[in-house]
Amino acid sequence: MTVRMQCLDEAALIGYVYDDDVQDATAVAAHVATCATCAEEVRALQSTRDELQTWTPPEAVLGFQFVSTQQAPPTVLRPARWWRQPLPAWAQVAAAVALFGAGAALGALRGSAVTPAGISTAVTSAPASGVAPVSAGDLAALEARLRAELAPRGAAPAPVIAASHDDAALMQQVRTLIGESERRQQQELTLRTAELVKDVDAQRRGDLARIERTFGQMEGTTGVRADQQQQLLNYLMRVSQRQPQ
Amino acid sequence: MTLTDEELVTRSRGGDSDSFNQLVVRWERPIYALAYRVLGREEDARDVCQETFLRAFRALPGFKGQAKFSSWLYRIALNLCRDWIRRQRRAPVMQMPEDADPVEMVGEKGPAESIETLVARRELSAVVEKAMAKLPEEQRTAIILKEYHGLTFQEIADLQGCPLSTVKTRLYQGLIVVRRHLEEGGQLRPRLVKRA
Numbered sequence: 001m002t003v004r005m006q007c008l009d010e011a012a013l014i015g016y017v018y019d020d021d022v023q024d025a026t027a028v029a030a031h032v033a034t035c036a037t038c039a040e041e042v043r044a045l046q047s048t049r050d051e052l053q054t055w056t057p058p059e060a061v062l063g064f065q066f067v068s069t070q071q072a073p074p075t076v077l078r079p080a081r082w083w084r085q086p087l088p089a090w091a092q093v094a095a096a097v098a099l100f101g102a103g104a105a106l107g108a109l110r111g112s113a114v115t116p117a118g119i120s121t122a123v124t125s126a127p128a129s130g131v132a133p134v135s136a137g138d139l140a141a142l143e144a145r146l147r148a149e150l151a152p153r154g155a156a157p158a159p160v161i162a163a164s165h166d167d168a169a170l171m172q173q174v175r176t177l178i179g180e181s182e183r184r185q186q187q188e189l190t191l192r193t194a195e196l197v198k199d200v201d202a203q204r205r206g207d208l209a210r211i212e213r214t215f216g217q218m219e220g221t222t223g224v225r226a227d228q229q230q231q232l233l234n235y236l237m238r239v240s241q242r243q244p245q
Numbered sequence: 246m247t248l249t250d251e252e253l254v255t256r257s258r259g260g261d262s263d264s265f266n267q268l269v270v271r272w273e274r275p276i277y278a279l280a281y282r283v284l285g286r287e288e289d290a291r292d293v294c295q296e297t298f299l300r301a302f303r304a305l306p307g308f309k310g311q312a313k314f315s316s317w318l319y320r321i322a323l324n325l326c327r328d329w330i331r332r333q334r335r336a337p338v339m340q341m342p343e344d345a346d347p348v349e350m351v352g353e354k355g356p357a358e359s360i361e362t363l364v365a366r367r368e369l370s371a372v373v374e375k376a377m378a379k380l381p382e383e384q385r386t387a388i389i390l391k392e393y394h395g396l397t398f399q400e401i402a403d404l405q406g407c408p409l410s411t412v413k414t415r416l417y418q419g420l421i422v423v424r425r426h427l428e429e430g431g432q433l434r435p436r437l438v439k440r441a
Contacts, residue, residue, distance in 0.1 A: 010413060010414060010417040010418075011410060011413040011414070011417075013417065014413045014416050014417045014420075015398075015413065018391060018398075018416070020397055020398050021397070021398045021399070021409065021413075044424060045417075045420050045424075047424075048420050048423055048424040048427065049392065049420070051369070051373055051423075051427055052373055052377075052388070052392050052423065053392070054366055054369045054370045054373055055282070055370050055373040055374055055377065056370055057277070057278045057281040057282060057290070058281070058287055060277055060281075060287060060290070060291055062273045062274065062277055062291070062294065063273075064269050064273055064294070064295055064298055065266055065269065066262050066265055066266055066269065066298075066302060067262075
């Protein structure tokens with residue numbers, strides 16, 4: 001049984017031309033083979049497609065590249081925390097005095113019989129039920145005594161040793177940071193150099209292409225002129241060889 | 246071993262920027278060509294191309310592989326082109342750069358062509374470009390996606406957000422209009438087709 005098809009609609013024609021989403025390719029092909037109108041339209045569409053293939057975008061230098069900008073947070077050199085620094089001798093003495101004074105005051109408040117040696121009799125004779133008054137003179141005397149006790153021990157050398165130890169660590173840290181910085185700069189330099197080389201190469205290729213084109217045009221012009229000169233020469237030869245009548 | 250787009254996408258989502266760079270190398274030329282043919286300006290096409298990959302990189306965690314990576318890229322690029330045209334408030338103007346080298350433009354055709362053939366091809370390319378520039382944006386995009394990127398009707402319909410039949414109509418009418426412009430420009434012999 002032969003099925004006669006009517007002329008193809010737009011969808012069938014475009015599907016046939018692009019060979020995409022054709023419902024019944026065999027029937028469409030058979031119709032195109034027998035219908036001059038549809039065959040002509042298919043040829044027209046196909047030739048238009050052929051013309052479209054000549055459209056080429058200009059060459060572009062692309063080369064996009066993603067570079068991670070996430071870096072380790074920079075290490076900032078800060079002075080050591082004050083509580084980690086070694087205390088000077090006077091501060092140690094003052095702290096000891098304050099601690100001792102506070103302890104004595106607390107003991108007096110509790111009414112204990114503990115009385116530091118050397119405290120004046122006024123303190124020991126104070127009523128047990130009341131607050132034992134500690135005078136400024138008492139504290140001064142205590143401070144003087146503690147100074148005398150602590151001075152021979154030579155508290156100064158200990159911080160010096162600690163300081164020298166910290167200095168060495170600090171120097172080591174600084175050297176490490178300088179090394180890292182130099183390495184980063186080296187990487188940056190390498191990257192920049194690579195980019196520069198790439199740019200120069202692209203520029204060079206463009207220049208070469210332009211030079212070739214210019215040479216081609218010059219060759220064309222020179223060839224035309226050579227042809228003209230050759231024709232002129234031939235003409236002159238012919239004229240010169242004519243026999244005078 | 247060449248990895249597929251999907252494999253590279255998976256690696257990129259895991260934080261491997263080299264894998265994403267491989268995707269860029271693989272797709273930057275098609276995306277640039279698409280943007281150039283839609284916008285008609287080299288500079289704009291390059292900017293859109295770069296922006297496409299930037300957006301893709303940022304949106305990569307949200308890309309679950311529902312569509313092909315290429316389709317996803319095309320969608321981003323086309324949206325950017327649409328925004329670009331809207332923002333510029335001007336119709337695409339096709340330009341043929343003065344310093345464009347026909348040798349490079351048709352490099353894949355081989356070096357055997359004469360300079361006359363190259364010049365003729367360049368002129369024809371410019372005529373086609375002008376003819377395409379006269380099309381409405383939807384028709385032009387449909388033809389570009391079909392002719393130069395080989396997408397199926399269904400993929401174009403998905404990208405353009407329209408029915409399959411609309412894509413076919415846009416293609417058909419676009420080709421007819423291009424043909425008419427080429428005939429007017431003397432590039433094609435006029436054909437009279439009488440529809441039944």
